[in-house]
Amino acid sequence: MKYLFTTVQGLEDIVVEELAELGAVSASARYMSGRVVAEVPSGPRHLLSLRSVEKFGIFIASGSFEALPDIAAGVEAHLPEIEAYLSRASTVGVSTERVGEHPFTSRDVEAAVGRLFKERGYLISLVDPDVEINVDVVGSEYYVWLTALKESLRDRPYRVYAHYASLNPVVAYAMLRLAKPRPGETICDLTCGGGTICVEAALSAEVRCICVDISLRPLLGASANAEAAGVGGKIDFFLFDSTRLHRAFRPVCDAFIFNPPFGVRIPGNIRRLYRGLNKAMSRLARRDGARAVVITPRWRVFLEHFNGEVLERRVIYQGGIYSSIIVGVVKRAN
Template sequence: MAPRTLILTTNPGIEDIVAEEATARLGARILETRTGHGRVIVSLDEDQLYLVSYMKSIHRARLLLSRSSICGGHSCLEKVREAVLESGVEKYITPYTSFAVRAERVGKHSFSSLDVARVAGDAVIEAVSRAHGARPPVDLDYPAVVVAVDVIHDELFVSIELGGELSWHRRGYRIYDHPAALKPTLAYAMIILSGIRDGETLMDPMCGGGTVAVEAATLLESSRIICMDRSRRHIGGARLNARAAMVENRIRFIVGDAARLSSYVDSVDVIVSNPPYGIRMGSPREVRRVYHSFLREAVKVVQKSIVLITTEHKTVRQVLEREGWSIAHERRVAHGNLYPYIIVARPG
């Protein structure tokens, strides 16, 4: 089978995790990692395309049809039209196939993403009409095929969304939606960064809706998973999510206070958690108190690593170093409109 080029999108900041998973799970060849932009471009044998839907670190996968340069002037919209016409899009859309164009524009241009979508949509209709003798139907709400046209600074990408409108980070198990839920793609990345091995124990002592615990239970076959939260309502929601993911029997649920962690567990290999951010708690003094109490307890029971995602990274670093731990790794990621840090700490 001929190799195909895919654009894999994710949370900015975990592109290397995507590249590692694509190599291990798909046998893909990494062509380009656009660090900080949430994009990894890979080459994959056509008969392996179905495996992409099993990836845990990506939001979307796009079959790349065309890549070219583009300028920022309004007249360069003609380049969009030409690129779509020459992309071979008519192989994927017929007069009986509804479609929509989704456009993204990053950088300084004299045209908008709406302009890109309009021109690209007209070009799709023209290409399909030439090839099949009739126009394809446009359906902006429920299209059968989504054509992605992205202008990223001076580059133009035309691709087909393999999952349609579906973003693969939206797991089907999310019945209970915690108000500060962590994206499953970030939870997966944090589990990988923890260095946990199958069979070791993972705990999330502030688990909220259970995203970390559920992702760990679906990834690790033999590990002991513990999901704890001081809110009985959140633990109930986490149970619902775990039940929907069919991993409820793999997880131990505890209603408990992370500030008294050592009274609930004697030893765990790793902690992976999304603790409250200062921006959510309102008071910087209160968040420092919570972090200090929690981390002072965490270092008593954790054997291997503590992995947190937080905007309070300076406080976390200071408290852990004061407790004799070292920061092995940290990175800034995008999570909604926030830019927290993932911090990986180890003993000594």
């Protein structure tokens, strides 16, 4: 069956990789669309284990457009395929998410498409429809798909504690894949907050994780999340200033994955913090070539102090902010 998967914009290739491991026959995506279309032999129930995906559903059609009527016409051309999933008693809802600038709103799209179903005698529900029809508009293209699961897969059940600046678990999982940890290695999250990165790592790879934060409350929350996920035994928690961690620890880190504060929600001298974190990485790295995967909108400031080789800078868009995921290898300090 052909499905459409949504993810954080900029992580489409991570979804393609994960789907390939699940046996996807084919998959296609456009960078920064946040959408992946794939032919997968598995049923919807088997897709619930995907960690790089936010939502998914049955793919109906896609196409390009110049004006709003083109989108409505595109949906109308595929009404027989959609109606195969409906009965006359079904309530129908239309949902639109737009990416990019357009001379119309999401509500305009929903109204135009909803009118097609209303004219055919279906009851439109704005609250909890039996069948949700998604008409997503990305740039000059539209995607039509039916929701298979109304809940988002990003809402991990282990998150009993929510840090005020918590990282989307989908992004945390993608960062883990970019770090490519080997079995038995130790991953260090120097600014762990609610522990999302370490929990995702412990759930998805045979690694140990060191979770460090300067504040007690988030560290206790991270520990609670780890216990709820059943991976508390794979993570060590430390209340410490990470910029001075090398004074108390021998070099133990095979990879660094973290989401440092960037100055919007958390005040302070970001340049001094980033300099200290980079210095700590150089001294905590077990060897030259330890991987580093760091996400921040302040990537230029971070790279001013990075001691190593940058392999990739990946731009993603989430929460109304463009951030960069820096992938590199750390040069160990002598």
